[in-house]
Amino acid sequence: MTGINRRQFSLLLGGVLISPTLLAQTGGAGRAPLFASAATDRNGLHHLQMVAQDGSVLLDHPLPQRAHHVDLHPTQPWLAAVARRPGRYIDVVDYNSGALIQRVEPDAGRHFYGHAIFSANGRYLISCENNVADGQGRITVRDIEQEFSKVADHPSYGVGPHELALMADAKTLVVANGGILTHPDRGRDKLNLDSMRPSLAYIDLHSGELLEQVEPPAELHQLSIRHLDVNADSKVVIALQYQGAKYDDVPLVAMHQRGQALQLLRAPDNVNRAMKQYCGSARFDASGRYAAISSPRGDLVTFWDSRDGQYLGQCKTRDGCGLAATTLPGEFLISTGSGRLYRFDMASQNRQRIKLDANLSVAWDNHMTLV
């Protein structure tokens, strides 16, 4: 293990961690929601599930196909489960009643890419889509108050837009254009690996204007920009996936601040190799300073300091991919493809398994959302 120096880490976190544990905070509220995630069960059926603090299942909504990201509405008790590429649904579900509020479907000739978010005020649902005819990425805005009708349709300024987020100003979108061309007729085949050009695009939510765009250097054009998160300082952390030769050893994490160059980051050699060219999810912690990046193929999650891009340490977690910041600085939830859930505290490097309902034998999909 190349874990970081525990004492050093505690110093990094400074006096932030004098808080009680989450369990103590929530007291007897064991049935309070903890997280939501898309999941697949042993029979290959797909679900949107919400799990309580005590590990019991609060919501089990059947999904027509595999989903990817789940987004939480800022004001309503709603979850949106987004079909993964090349799926064609977003189920918006009331997690208290279990009612399906709306199944959103894309226009003919379009499909979703697995990510959509609610706007900060909760009025809009913003999704990444593929315009199949020309393979160009689109950012579609639907107005919830107008029965989810489409009110804007912007270019994503690239191919294969994947995860998107709103910056702190609530009106600038940051979009990960993965760069990989796919076509529904060819399933999930990647059609342009030799010519792909991933990018990070900043787009005005309302006008659709491209405000800024950065790309990896030409020699790393196969470094797909796929997952990201933004903190209150508008710093973007990015989880990368490499499509080049399997023996290449390339940076797999990046950070970006508008107006600056893309900052590509490498873990120490052994860890960077162990990440197996693939990162699946990126999330900032509650403080916004520390970022977690999951590498499910390497069975590990790495941790980074967004102030200087420093690698801080790792946590071994088999097939771990879903990440969510808890309310405590330096603490994350990690979900796995084998159906497990962990709480990891960066300062103590303590990983605690959270017991889930014994009947809950599911694979948690790539992303999770704290509720």
Next chain:
Amino acid sequence: MFSRYSLLPVLIPVATLFLAGGVAHAAPSNAQWQAINVQLTRDHILPRYQTLARNSTELAAATDMLCQQPEQLAAAQTAFHNTMDAWQGIQHVQFGPVEFLMRNFSMQFWPDKKNLTSKQLNELLSQEAAANLTPEYFRGASIAVKGLPALERLLFSDKYQTPYGCQLTAAIASNVATMSREIAEEWESQQLPRIDAAPDGEDYYEDSTEAATELMKALVEPVEVVRDLKLLRPLHKGANKAKPRRAESWRSERSLRNIQLNLAALAELYRGNGSTSVKELLTAEGEAALAYQIDTHFQQLDNQLSSIDKTLYLAVKDPADHATLKQVSDQMKILHRQLEEAMQKLNIQLGFNSRDGD
């Protein structure tokens, strides 16, 4: 405002999701997996790595000898074949010590789509630098020149025939032997204790099922990898369009043998050779027919591959052999699907996000 309508049974009790499919067999217990893990590690993995360590040490000695007695080429080639036999027999294990320090790529850098091994070997041969013959050099050397494909090029062409070429051959062989011995030693001193300790759940593995998952990956995933890389790439789109130079080890004319050894190793991993096995576990789960079919595929694949009387290099260009190999590839696809089904029956989750993420 937007329309609001409710779905009927949204809150299905999760337990009911798993009742489909007739008689319920409990998934194998951690204790059952532990017995299999220990048996497979001791009787399958360790002996195979020990054979690799022994054969590669003999190869290093044979290449040393070759530099003194050039007429010993046949002996060095035989030693290479023995080492490659051993490597092909354990190549399916892609976890544990072989993962450290890039050893898997260092042992065999392949497929080599950019022909880096030839390019970099030629550079070394033209430089003739003594400094490039030391163990220190090879520790940091490019993975393209420090393993078995580089040795094959040297031993099965005339490149070794200069004094420096022979010294380079011996140096690479020595590097392969060192890596092989280290892997064998670390499996015994590090990985075996981890597997032994899995029931405690406090160390490397959380439980025996987690350790078993790694072993089962080594059973299932190579079927697809071998099919894709070693068969389908050279077969390409038909006998008249075949790409013989995409075959593995074509220079030493052992491409088909490699595939047979890979499948034989997987068959042993499946059938076991002691008191317990994956096959028996599957049978005990009420899946006797599936267990038998998987076993039969291994047998039939071996028979079909044995029926080909020429090298893969030539066979892919021969319409009849091409058709036979296409059948082999189709049967491997079925075998892979059935092994995945078997894992589902055994409640082994090979990897969800790691194998099919986005």
